[in-house]
Amino acid sequence: MKNKEKRAPAEIKPLRSIRQEIKNNLFFYLLPLPGIIFLILFNYAPMAGLYIVFEKYTYQGGLFGSEFVGLKNFEFFFKSIDSALRATRNTIIINGFSILLGTAANVAIAIAINEIRNKWFRKVTQSVMLFPHFISWIVVGMISLTLFDEKKGLFNQFIQMLGGEAVNWYSNPSLWWPILILTSVWKGVGYGSLIYFGALTGFDQSLYEAAEIDGANRWQRIRRITIPLLKPTIILMFLLNIGGILFGSVDQIMGMTNLNPLLFETTDTIATFVYRSAILNGQFESASAITLYQSIFGFILVMTVNKLVKKFDPDYALF
């Protein structure tokens, strides 16, 4: 961060001749080439490929040679409007609450860890909580079978022990918003809290010492010092996450529900919708249409968020 300030514009020599510049600095012109090529092929080309949403895509025509149909894909989209809207609603609810609850949980855990003096306890719990981040959603799906299985799962055993009726987890869609949200909070808490913990450890300790001398108790110290100091990081992380609210991967849904049609009412997201219609069934029209509005809303969201960040702290703005 400090390097930024050091970079005075006067240091940059005026550009004399392009050939001279390239010759002198050939090494630095060649070195990033693999990365530049990669980014163009795998990140920028798909952005250009969004042109597909205006086409009647055929394999022969390809991405840029298929028939141009303008907004006609939206007709197909409106034919499947119910499932498209459902997918959008599910995506926003699942991602939105995961971000909200996730941020709250991460901050809470980071603060709690910071208050713990016993180093051994701190290290062990941090490692244990970090572990779920490093296993795949497929593994999480398998693991959750031991809890949710209708007959053998621990949850139903527990419910029945208390005299309740066994719950049909895998055929009851109304349970899956909370399940998906809580599992993604569960999976991310170790990693997310580390980010806040990293910020916490950098705070000026003399503030806390002063507060203690003044007789502030732990809760007061957390509320009056820690949380206000942590606020920029919280807002920043929150805003960065919210830009991707319409995107998301199929891994969690595939791993946890195995694309169970019984649960689509609450688990079909934009990502799984595109996967099912375009890749499994080869219907590119409705997938194109949903991709179009996903990108438009994604773009608007990122721009809005960026404006908010700029207002809040120009240093953190994306552009």
Next chain:
Amino acid sequence: MKKGHKKKESLVCILIVGIMAFLCFIPLWITFAASISNETAIVKEGFSLLPRDPTLETYRYILADKGKMIIRAFGVSFAVIFAGTVYSLFIMTTFAYTIAQKKSVFRFSGVLSFFAWFTTVFSGGILPWYILMTRYYGLQNNLFALFVPYGMNVFYMFVLKNSFKAIPEELIEAAKIDGASNMKIFVSIALPLAKVGLVTVTLFMSLQYWNDFHLSLYLITKTDLYTVQKLLYNMMANISALLSGTKSIVAASSITIPSNTARMVMTMLTVLPVVTLFPFAQKYFVKGITVGAIKG
């Protein structure tokens, strides 16, 4: 002053963290317990916190019956980890070193940094990506499809950039005065000094490749090229297909194969490399995450 640091422990905080850690640990433990349980006991009484009639029978069964398939999948996964980590580390280090330069050394470092950062915010979504991979780049049903699309993880790349930035400038200057070429400085000074960052990113990337399901889901249909994750997913999918059938099929299948414990054994095998790597990697993870969290 030292006394000030010996504050009283907060029971509430210990409880919160303890419960959370417990919740993170216990599902894995149940899975492990199931993997060493007796199949009929699980079918009769369900999963449990302690293994039921501990036995290694299912492990033996899985390794004997599905051994070839599993070894193959492990082979594919390890090949992907190896090739992928080398490939993406090459792309990321060269790029990160360039953008770690000051503007006075290389005038486009800022532009390139933005060029990479931009892709974390905007994306074309999965549809054009899928068409490009399969129709134009030929990345379908071959080993390359399992790692080439992951050449650069921008966040990890920024971790590398930060570790290059942390190298004291005087060292580079001194080497320059001694007449070392840019290449020489990069290879024999910068790379060794950025070792912590390199190790962190290597570990991160290996785990990313190991856990990846995305690429094999979209780009692989051939069974020869199944990774361990894909194999696990298929085991889950096939057995759930059985479960949704009639009861007689379920009964028949539980006689022939220990389906419940088998899935858990497979899960344990999938997690095993992570478990073995994790203790060594832990300190790097903590460092890497805190360094890479904030925009480079």
